[in-house]
Amino acid sequence: MSEIANIEELKKLALPAELRRAPVIEGNRGLGWLTDKLSAFAEAKVPLWWWILFVPAAFSAAVIFPTCLFYQVFTGVGVWGNNHPDMWGWDIVNFIWWVGVAHAGTLISAMLFLTRQHWRTTIGRMAEAMTVFSVAMAGLYPAIHVGRAWFDWFMFPIPNSNGNWPQFKSPLMWDVFAVNTYLMVSSLFWFMGMIPDFAVLRDRSTTRIRRAIFSILAMGWTGSAWQWHNYEKAYVVLCGLCTLLVFTVSSIVGLDFCTAQIAGWHATIFPLYFVIGAVFCGFGMMLVLLTSLRKLCGLEAIITRSHIDKVAKLTLLSGLCIDYIYLMEIFIAWYSGDPYERWVFGHRFFGQSYWYFGWMMIGVNVCVTQLLWFKKVRSNLLLLFIIGVLINIGMWTERFVIVVGSLYQDFLPANWGKYHPTIWDIGLYVGTLGAFFMLYLLFVKFLPVIAISEVKGAMPQGDPHHPLGGAQKGGH
Amino acid sequence: MSQAVYGLMAEFDSPGAVLRAAEKVRNAGYRRWDVFTPFPIHGLDKVMGYRNSLVGWVSLAMGAGAFFSVVFLLWYANDFDYPLVVGGKPMFSPPMTFVPSYILMILGAAVGALLGMLGINQLPRLHHPLLGKKRFELATRDRFIIVIGANDKKFRDEETRRLLEEIGGANIETVEDVE
Numbered sequence: 159m160s161e162i163a164n165i166e167e168l169k170k171l172a173l174p175a176e177l178r179r180a181p182v183i184e185g186n187r188g189l190g191w192l193t194d195k196l197s198a199f200a201e202a203k204v205p206l207w208w209w210i211l212f213v214p215a216a217f218s219a220a221v222i223f224p225t226c227l228f229y230q231v232f233t234g235v236g237v238w239g240n241n242h243p244d245m246w247g248w249d250i251v252n253f254i255w256w257v258g259v260a261h262a263g264t265l266i267s268a269m270l271f272l273t274r275q276h277w278r279t280t281i282g283r284m285a286e287a288m289t290v291f292s293v294a295m296a297g298l299y300p301a302i303h304v305g306r307a308w309f310d311w312f313m314f315p316i317p318n319s320n321g322n323w324p325q326f327k328s329p330l331m332w333d334v335f336a337v338n339t340y341l342m343v344s345s346l347f348w349f350m351g352m353i354p355d356f357a358v359l360r361d362r363s364t365t366r367i368r369r370a371i372f373s374i375l376a377m378g379w380t381g382s383a384w385q386w387h388n389y390e391k392a393y394v395v396l397c398g399l400c401t402l403l404v405f406t407v408s409s410i411v412g413l414d415f416c417t418a419q420i421a422g423w424h425a426t427i428f429p430l431y432f433v434i435g436a437v438f439c440g441f442g443m444m445l446v447l448l449t450s451l452r453k454l455c456g457l458e459a460i461i462t463r464s465h466i467d468k469v470a471k472l473t474l475l476s477g478l479c480i481d482y483i484y485l486m487e488i489f490i491a492w493y494s495g496d497p498y499e500r501w502v503f504g505h506r507f508f509g510q511s512y513w514y515f516g517w518m519m520i521g522v523n524v525c526v527t528q529l530l531w532f533k534k535v536r537s538n539l540l541l542l543f544i545i546g547v548l549i550n551i552g553m554w555t556e557r558f559v560i561v562v563g564s565l566y567q568d569f570l571p572a573n574w575g576k577y578h579p580t581i582w583d584i585g586l587y588v589g590t591l592g593a594f595f596m597l598y599l600l601f602v603k604f605l606p607v608i609a610i611s612e613v614k615g616a617m618p619q620g621d622p623h624h625p626l627g628g629a630q631k632g633g634h
Numbered sequence: 635m636s637q638a639v640y641g642l643m644a645e646f647d648s649p650g651a652v653l654r655a656a657e658k659v660r661n662a663g664y665r666r667w668d669v670f671t672p673f674p675i676h677g678l679d680k681v682m683g684y685r686n687s688l689v690g691w692v693s694l695a696m697g698a699g700a701f702f703s704v705v706f707l708l709w710y711a712n713d714f715d716y717p718l719v720v721g722g723k724p725m726f727s728p729p730m731t732f733v734p735s736y737i738l739m740i741l742g743a744a745v746g747a748l749l750g751m752l753g754i755n756q757l758p759r760l761h762h763p764l765l766g767k768k769r770f771e772l773a774t775r776d777r778f779i780i781v782i783g784a785n786d787k788k789f790r791d792e793e794t795r796r797l798l799e800e801i802g803g804a805n806i807e808t809v810e811d812v813e
Contacts, residue, residue, distance in 0.1 A: 189672065189776035315711055323711035327720045327730050335737045343744040350748055354774070358672070361771035377758030380765065381773055383656075383682050385755045386674035391687035392751035399744045406737060615673040620649055622675055628648025 180464035182276050182616045186626075187459075189619050196610045197362055199455045204603060207454055212599045218592020226585035227302065235305045237582045244565045244577035249303040251557045252587050254411055254432070255439065256296035256594075257337070258553060261404055262440020263289030264344060266469075267351075268400035271393075277465045279612040284451065285444060286348040287605075291597045292443075293341045295590040300333065329413035336410045340403050347396045353379050354389070355606035408432040415560070421498035422506075422564030427486060434479045435553060438523070441473040442549025449543040451602060460608060463537060470536040473549070477527035484524065498569055506563050511576055515555045515563070522552025640763040640811040641667075641783040642794050643770065644803025649675045652778035655801040656681045659780060662797055666783035670764070670773040692750030693743045700742025704735035763811050781809065 183192065230237050240247045263285035270278035301310050313334045315324055324331050357379040360372035379385065409429035416428035425431075448469060452461040491503040506516040526548050529535045536542065562577045601607065618626040646652040649671070656669050660681060669678060705728075712718050713726035723730070752758065764770045764781065773779045780803065782794050791808075798806050 193672075193775045315707055321716065323716050323718075325718055325720060326708050326712055326734055327723065329733075332733045332737065335734050339737050339741040342741060346744055346748050350751070354673075358774040361774045373760075377752070378760060378762055378765070379757065380762055381670050381672060382668040383671070383675075383678050384668060384684070385757075386671065387679050387682070387684045388687045388689050388751050388754045390674050391689040392693070392747040395690055395693045395747040396744055399740050399747070402740055406733075406740070410733065410737075611673040615675075620673055620675075622649040622653045622677055624650075628650025628652075630650065630654075 180462060181618075182279065182462075183613065184459045184462050186618075189614050189617070192614060192617070193358060193362075193610060195457075195460065196606065196608050196613065197359060199457075199602070200359060200604060200606060201362065205454075208599060208603055212596065215592045215595040215599060218588055219596040222585050223589025223593055226582050226589055227298075230582055230586065231302060231307050235303070237580060239577055239579045239583055241575070241577075243568060243573040243575050244562055246561050246565060247577055248558075248579045248583040248587060249299050251554065251561050252590065253296050253299035253303070254436075254557045254561075255550075255554050256292045256299070256590065257340075257408060257411060258432075258436035258439035258557075259292040259443045259550075260289040260296065260340070260344070260440065261408060261433070261436035262438075262444050263287075263292075264400045264404050265437055265440070266444065268347070268397040269404065271397045272401060276616040277468055279609055279616045280461050280465055281444070281448060281469070281608075282612065283348075283351065283607060283609045284447060286344065286351065287598060287601045287607075288440070288443060288447060289344045290341070290348050291594050291601075293337065293344060294597075295594050297337050297341055298590065300337070329410055329417055332410045333414060336407045340407045343396075343400060343403060347400055350389075350392065350396065351609060351612075352606060353377060354381060354611040355609060357381065358610050359606060404437070405433055408436040420564050420568055421496065422491075422502040422560070425487065425490065427483060427490070431480075431483050431487070434476060434483060435556060438473065438476040438480050439550060439553035441469065441476055442546045442553065444469055445473060445542050445546030446550070447598070449539045449546070451607075453539070455602065455607065457608070460613070466539070466542065467533075467536045470530050470542055473545075474527060474530035477523065477530070477549075481524050481527070484520070502564055502567070505567060506559055509567070511566065512559065512563055515559050519552055519556045519559055522548050523556060526552070638811040639784040639791075640809040641781045641785075641789070642791070642798060642806060643764070643767065643779050643781045643809050644798040644801075644806045645769065645772070646778040646780065646803060647776070649778060651802060652780065653677055653681060655780055655803065658801045659782065659797070662788070664782055664786050664788055664794075666786035666789070668781055668783075670770070670779040670781065672774050672776065672778075675778075688754055689747060689750040692753070693746040696746025696749075697739045697743030701735045701739035704738045705731045708734065761812065763809055766812060767807065767809060769805055769807060784811070 187195075238247060238249060240249065266278060266285040267282035267289075271282070301307055304310065304313075312318075313324055313331065324334075326332075353376060356372050356376035360369060360376045363369040363372055409432065412428035412430070412432035415423040416425055418424060445466075448461060448466055452458060452466070488503055491499040494500075505513070507513055507520075526545060529541075529545060535545075566577055567574045614620045618624040621627040621629075623629050644655075646655055652669060652671065653675060656678065659667055660683070669675075669682070671678070708731045709726045717725050719725070764773075769777075770779065780798065782789060782798070788794075795806055
């Protein structure tokens with residue numbers, strides 16, 4: 159590096175095309191161009207496609223969601239399909255699904271930061287936003303699933319007139335803390351990451367009101383060396399903590415199941431199973447969001463094909479892990495010699511009810527995922543979008559198979575019964591989907607959707623030891 | 635509004651240039667100065683002579699505090715104030731407290747990291763003399779700005795201005811202190 163004085167010399171030294179790493183940002187532009195490009199969408203007029211997506215999402219969030227929520231809270235859990243023996247139904251399936259979607263966001267933004275993957279800078283913010291909004295949706299389900307939502311405060315250690323306390327030896331209790339902590343820490347991480355970018359939008363603002371809003375959000379950020387010094391430390395600490403959360407939250411949800419005696423749940427693999435499943439499901443959602451937003455927001459030069467290729471590879475990796483776990487689960491059910499275990503697993507694929515969900519789960523999560531081995535598939539954005547949607551559906555059916563598939567036929571024939579979701583189950587799910595996409599669209603339009611300062615630091619123009627970053631002969 | 639001087643600011647156009655300039659300002663013996671950049675620059679910490687940030691310690695203290703407070707809370711709640719037998723297990727044992735205290739340790743440490751960062755950086759603040767300068771808005775875009783404070787013992791308007799010119803600073807301006 160020390161002998162390179164200018165671009166021409168650098169070009170002479172360059173590696174052949176096959177060996178070169180794809181640049182983080184395409185086109186070798188300057189920092190100013192990048193700032194304009196990344197803030198352009200938040201500053202431009204609201205485009206038509208945004209309204210087309212936003213109106214149905216907002217309708218679902220503002221009408222369907224509260225209707226189903228209030229009807230259930232005022233009437234009782236009986237309005238759902240939950241009934242003996244299927245005391246857990248769509249409410250818990252959707253809870254696990256939403257928590258799952260959240261996990262890949264944390265994994266992308268925190269773990270890839272710790273492993274110094276520069277390409278994460280362009281997609282990290284979108285992933286974090288996905289985490290925050292989906293954890294919020296997830297957190298709602300257990301709160302209303304308890305039946306009498308106005309007694310939710312019983313779950314928190316608050317001194318009360320009854321003189322009693324929560325029972326802390328139960329994983330269901332740990333869940334309360336895990337999900338709330340996850341929501342708080344991921345929002346905090348998301349917000350802190352945005353402080354320097356709020357300052358960018360503040361300094362670019364043209365109207366008084368924008369300036370006021372972003373000045374308050376940026377909290378007086380000036381970007382001094384001292385501020386960056388402490389900020390970077392806080393960021394790396396938060397990344398480490400968020401990485402811990404990837405492994406704790408879903409493990410605890412898994413513990414909710416494996417501490418029960420039900421055949422199909424009572425397995426030590428569950429905590430790991432849920433973590434991997436969560437990450438896989440979240441990568442599916444990430445593919446959906448990235449492939450569509452890249453096109454809609456005109457970010458082709460920023461979120462390059464190489465980044466999407468890497469996300470697809472990570473999806474494949476987590477998909478292979480989940481395939482292994484399916485295999486192990488079935489093998490252990492057979493190997494245990496327990497007739498009830500074998501019965502449950504046999505019925506997942508060859509039973510009278512819900513067998514199609516078992517095959518859907520295998521069909522998508524095992525078979526469709528294998529398509530990602532092919533570079534042709536990984537470079538076809540439409541196909542990746544479809545695979546992302548399919549993975550989300552596949553992972554939803556997996557949770558249904560686990561929850562309902564184990565409950566509907568347990569040890570005694572007296573405990574056998576079918577499960578049917580009602581219109582209120584479906585409505586609430588549609589409502590949470592609407593709320594998620596509404597929040598996400600608001601984020602995409604009004605907040606810095608890509609971490610501007612992080613991308614700058616990952617570019618050669620931001621490296622003081624690179625000729626493009628102003629380094630002179632001799633290093634800097 | 636008094637027109638006391640806050641300092642002198644100069645612009646640089648690349649991270650490499652500002653890093654070299656910062657070394658020269660340091661070597662000239664100034665102590666009250668800072669570099670404002672759109673993103674953290676590798677190597678600037680060393681030039682500025684910063685030691686390891688205290689944020690990590692704030693986070694550790696808050697995390698450890700949360701961990702032990704929850705252990706205490708669980709002992710108080712499930713053993714002392716309202717003893718509760720669950721499945722014949724002991725009323726209190728360290729393993730039973732691990733998961734809730736571990737989770738709240740993460741929460742405490744995360745809040746500590748954010749508050750520590752804000753506190754040490756003296757944020758939030760509603761105004762800063764530099765935020766009133768039009769050219770300073772470029773510090774979040776593609777310019778790298780060195781400001782030498784008027785409260786530095788070595789600060790002399792003429793001399794400092796000359797130094798900033800010598801090290802390649804452009805658009806050298808006086809920053810007024812707002813009171």
